[in-house]
Amino acid sequence: MKQVRYGFVGCGMMGQEHIRNLKLIDGCSIAAIFEPDENMRAQCAQLAPEAEFASSLDALLQIDALDALVITSPNFCHADQLREIASMRTLPILCEKPLYTDTADEATIKQLIKSYDAPVWVGMEYRYMPPVAALIDRAGAFCGDIRMLSITEHRFPFLEKVGDWNRFNAQSGGTFVEKCCHFFDLMRLIIGAEPHYIMSMAGQAHNHLDERYDGKVPDIWDHGYVIVEFENQARAMLELCMFAEGAAYQERICAIGADGKAEAFVPAAARFWPDDLSTLPRPKLELSPRARKQNETIYCDIDENLMIAGDHAGSTYYQHLEFTKTVTEKIDPAVSLEDGMMAVKMGQAAQISATEKRAVYMDEL
Ligand SMILES: NC(=O)c1ccc[n+]([C@@H]2O[C@H](COP(=O)([O-])OP(=O)(O)OC[C@H]3O[C@@H](n4cnc5c(N)ncnc54)[C@H](O)[C@@H]3O)[C@@H](O)[C@H]2O)c1
Incomplete structure (x- = not known):
């Protein structure tokens, strides 16, 4: 199976659930993590000792060896981070729900729909x-x-x-x-x-x-x-x-x-x-x-x-099986x-x- 190297943007409770599930899928590895909280970083290091830790989103995006990103930062961060990613890289993204919180951010999403040239999958695990x-x-x-x-x-x-x-x-x-x-x-x-x-x-x-x-x-x-x-x-x-x-x-x-x-x-x-x-x-x-x-x-x-x-009845695993295909086979995201x-x-x-x-x-x- 083709290798997929993941980069994480925020990696608290849900990011770590994603990591535990990716570890169950052949070919998936955790390449890098940007996580600002020291305690959460320590938990991530236990789960994914192979991962490199980046000190900011900008630093994470400078790492070449990434095939996809998972955004698991708090809700209010998603839209700004999607904007920053799109300005620096064109990588497939799985962004946790909700995609944004403020009506003003709808414009960012519409712009991504128009011009971002890689799949963006929204985490609808249910x-x-x-x-x-x-x-x-x-x-x-x-x-x-x-x-x-x-x-x-x-x-x-x-x-x-x-x-x-x-x-x-x-x-x-x-x-x-x-x-x-x-x-x-x-x-x-x-x-x-x-x-x-x-x-x-x-x-x-x-x-x-x-x-x-x-x-x-x-x-x-x-x-x-x-x-x-x-x-x-x-x-x-x-x-x-x-x-x-x-x-x-x-x-x-x-x-x-x-x-x-x-x-x-x-x-x-x-x-x-x-x-x-x-x-x-x-x-x-x-x-x-x-x-x-x-x-x-x-x-x-x-x-x-x-x-x-x-915490989601196996759904994070099954969603990643599909998202991985989106990355390796370049098919449209299901969500x-x-x-x-x-x-x-x-x-x-x-x-x-x-x-x-x-x-x-x-x-x-
Ligand atoms: N799909 C689901 O069923 C499901 C379930 C739980 C959470 N979520 C979503 O996952 C996301 C994370 O939730 P959580 O429960 O893991 O919360 P959390 O607080 O446990 O984790 C968020 C992490 O992001 C980090 N962070 C804070 N500011 C950041 C920034 N600017 N950039 C990068 N990282 C930052 C925090 O230090 C923390 O470790 C949320 O959007 C939440 O809605 C989805």
Whole structure:
């Protein structure tokens, strides 16, 4: 297999999940890392002792022996870093979601779409969780014309981050951008149409209220509902709860069409499961045609090594298998800059809708 030498821009929790997964793929190596935090650098050196450490993004980009970059810096850094990379190199990039946080950065993304001459893949790992991938693969043909899609995520609160960047909307983009861009991406992909308008409600009920950062209380929401009408009149709904870490299934995604219903069940992240992993419920896809008593359950078991290599049900590994092909075979990325941008815009619409208590039409953004 052709060798792919990766350079990392920021390498905290998620960057290290990428490294653990790349280490499981033949031909992938970690060539260089720019990570400003000393403690995180020490963790990276343990995981990838072969990597060279660069003192800045500029210094990282001076290293010739790179075939691809992975951006796993905080959300608010992505757009500036994409701009800086494009001014110095033309390398394939996997940029973690969300692609940007500030509407002003949309121009950067549009410019990249026009003129950056290498693939840019946006990290939408949820597409690659085995039961979700099975649903994406089967739902169109099985359900017929999909008219309803509901996504439920019941999970743990936001984790602690370097510099606590995820505690404030100004740095993360807000919960519906930061966290839920994954779900808006899935809605567009499964329904196969663009959103028309969005309504939402949300709030901060229980999490982070007793924390203080320079005297300020975090302003990130911990629960909410979003409903979306698509241009083909399909309708989708998201229910997010971030004070439900006891849930054995963390995500449930249900598509219903003229012919039947398909529902994917994703188990909780291995790292937070208190028991032996064999006690986690099995990941599965349930197919229920309208004819009664003909339900089928397809189990999508995930290798234990993949479950413990990250918090995302093996998806980081499967995404990298595909991204590596994008690098070596120069094929178009499966998750494009346009996809990344639409997921952010839907998140921004949901943020505005809940704040202003009104429907937000996508053409307002
Ligand atoms: N796709 C997913 O499911 C998923 C899951 C978790 C995180 N993420 C994304 O991954 C990114 C990183 O999140 P994380 O959880 O690893 O956070 P983190 O705080 O653990 O890691 C971010 C790292 O970037 C470093 N950093 C800070 N400023 C930087 C800069 N200007 N340039 C380069 N590095 C810088 C920090 O020192 C830190 O080590 C975020 O965009 C986040 O949204 C995606």
